[in-house]
Amino acid sequence: xxxxxxxxxxxxxxxxxxxxxxxxxxxxxxxxxxxxxxxxxxxxxxxxxxxxxxxxxxxxxxxxxxxxxxxxxxxxxxxxxxxxxxxxxxxxxxxxxxxxxxxxxxxxxxxxxxxxxxxxxxxxxxxxxxxxxxxxxxxxxxxxxxxxxxxxxxxxxxxxxxxxxxxxxxxxxxxxxxxxxxxxxxxxxxxxxxxxxxxxxxxxxxxxxxxxxxxxxxxxxxxxxxxxxxxxxxxxxxxxxxxxxxxxxxxxxxxxxxxxxxxxxxxxxxxxxxxxxxxxxxxxxxxxxxxxxxx
Amino acid sequence: xxxxxxxxxxxxxxxxxxxxxxxxxxxxxxxxxxxxxxxxxxxxxxxxxxxxxxxxxxxxxxxxxxxxxxxxxxxxxxxxxxxxxxxxxxxxxxxxxxxxxxxxxxxxxxxxxxxxxxxxxxxxxxxxxxxxxxxxxxxxxxxxxxxxxxxxxxxxxxxxxxxxxxxxxxxxxxxxxxxxxxxxxxxxxxxxxxxxxxxxxxxxxxxxxxxxxxxxxxxxxxxxxxxxxxxxxxxxxxxxxxxxxxxxxxxxxxxxxxxxxxxxxxxxxxxxxxxxxxxxxxxxxxxxxxxxxxxxxx
Numbered sequence: 271x272x273x274x275x276x277x278x279x280x281x282x283x284x285x286x287x288x289x290x291x292x293x294x295x296x297x298x299x300x301x302x303x304x305x306x307x308x309x310x311x312x313x314x315x316x317x318x319x320x321x322x323x324x325x326x327x328x329x330x331x332x333x334x335x336x337x338x339x340x341x342x343x344x345x346x347x348x349x350x351x352x353x354x355x356x357x358x359x360x361x362x363x364x365x366x367x368x369x370x371x372x373x374x375x376x377x378x379x380x381x382x383x384x385x386x387x388x389x390x391x392x393x394x395x396x397x398x399x400x401x402x403x404x405x406x407x408x409x410x411x412x413x414x415x416x417x418x419x420x421x422x423x424x425x426x427x428x429x430x431x432x433x434x435x436x437x438x439x440x441x442x443x444x445x446x447x448x449x450x451x452x453x454x455x456x457x458x459x460x461x462x463x464x465x466x467x468x469x470x471x472x473x474x475x476x477x478x479x480x481x482x483x484x485x486x487x488x489x490x491x492x493x494x495x496x497x498x499x500x501x502x503x504x505x506x507x508x509x510x511x512x513x514x515x516x517x518x519x520x521x522x523x524x525x526x527x528x529x530x531x532x533x534x535x536x537x538x539x540x541x542x543x544x545x546x547x548x549x550x551x552x553x554x555x556x557x558x559x560x561x562x563x564x565x
Numbered sequence: 566x567x568x569x570x571x572x573x574x575x576x577x578x579x580x581x582x583x584x585x586x587x588x589x590x591x592x593x594x595x596x597x598x599x600x601x602x603x604x605x606x607x608x609x610x611x612x613x614x615x616x617x618x619x620x621x622x623x624x625x626x627x628x629x630x631x632x633x634x635x636x637x638x639x640x641x642x643x644x645x646x647x648x649x650x651x652x653x654x655x656x657x658x659x660x661x662x663x664x665x666x667x668x669x670x671x672x673x674x675x676x677x678x679x680x681x682x683x684x685x686x687x688x689x690x691x692x693x694x695x696x697x698x699x700x701x702x703x704x705x706x707x708x709x710x711x712x713x714x715x716x717x718x719x720x721x722x723x724x725x726x727x728x729x730x731x732x733x734x735x736x737x738x739x740x741x742x743x744x745x746x747x748x749x750x751x752x753x754x755x756x757x758x759x760x761x762x763x764x765x766x767x768x769x770x771x772x773x774x775x776x777x778x779x780x781x782x783x784x785x786x787x788x789x790x791x792x793x794x795x796x797x798x799x800x801x802x803x804x805x806x807x808x809x810x811x812x813x814x815x816x817x818x819x820x821x822x823x824x825x826x827x828x829x830x831x832x833x834x835x836x837x838x839x840x841x842x843x844x845x846x847x848x849x850x851x852x853x854x855x856x857x858x859x860x861x862x863x
Contacts, residue, residue: 278805279839281847286572287631291852293578294667298657316696323689324682398682400658402697403671560660 388463399563461547639795
């Protein structure tokens, strides 16, 4: 404040004005939850366009361009294969360990990427948030849609590798079941992303914790070892098998590697987590609607 | 204390109502803040947490305003007087610390600050910006060419936004924001960017928008612009409303205030300000709720 600020004279008079407020709405006010969902639907073209445009521009700076969408998980898989498959030999007792590892890694990377992108979508689009008024959930949804679009070649590559690499699995009718599994996985990613997006917009410190949490989660999702072999305590095993990401990976492995029908408990658990997190995420995110993008 | 006049009933529905709006920011400062009301323990804890000294900056003191349909409101004042804060509050970019802003439809801020996505090309940014303002693809298709023409970017529209010069960027932002016909239009000194050719084009588009709009708010340092375009002028100083009146009188008072300041006559300048303030008739909003109200108070 300036030192030259002096006490200001009071106004000469106060004129009370009676104003008809019926036609007015509070600027920036949060609509009801259902209205909010309707608004989101009205902004679907924005969400789609945002997602598509950014998939294309995401890797433009690299020489190999979109090829990195594939090369990334491939290199990742190689690294883990060398360390866990060859050096530490955690593969004992697992049929087709290479395929086991590929499915685990590719699917985990999809979730990790989508959740991180969703969680950071408000912070990284702060300027757009401040410039335009639209339902803010459009941003985490757009970020997740972007990851889904980017995951299409990823999943195709995953299946291709499984068919080509020894022992070479054959394509069967059970492979169709991976689609509902991936849809449920995407919904789960979105729900968690929405929750984290609001948490991070409030406490930015959480961004620093996110990579650690995701790494811990990866080690807990049986990506490059099998639960049964390391964990003997039945209650702990039950708890770990509640992990929705483990369910997705397990379901896809059953379908494409081992040609057996996934257990209905896995589906039920996954569906409950996906729809539950989506509903909680949308509701929780909506509650903070007026606060996003503010300093 | 100021006298209270008899209540006046505003006919019809106004465009914008600021009801006892106050805005302040808490910002870190490098100046030493005397921690008078804090004990030794408090100081030690603050030090341990690595807390910076914060000060509260009152950007806008409690203010109530009713703007009716058809009014063009100019806002003048020195730098840091709260002009831009007021615009941000009306446009919904910031929410007030207390009080509330009511509007009859979503106000659109027409400025050069509407930020876009640097990695996307100009044409992608046009589509994205228009979608974010709630247009559908058909409407964007119709307006696309006129937006490109207004921005004057020609072939550069296909290049990524991050390769643009700052002038090109602000022209594109203006063109996108100017593509809708808002009922409530906010203009934050958008008229003075770009080359002469762009100024002509943007001034013409501005005039069109003002004619179609229900009410307009303009912030400008150019008193001539304010006199030409406005029907009512607010003079703000240090976050306080000093004067609310006709364009000629208000700009004249403000002009003589700044002239005195420029000459170093702080005392006579303060007198002009005090006199203007002492004649101000402040507003108090009494919401009249006949029937159902759209939004509940918090």
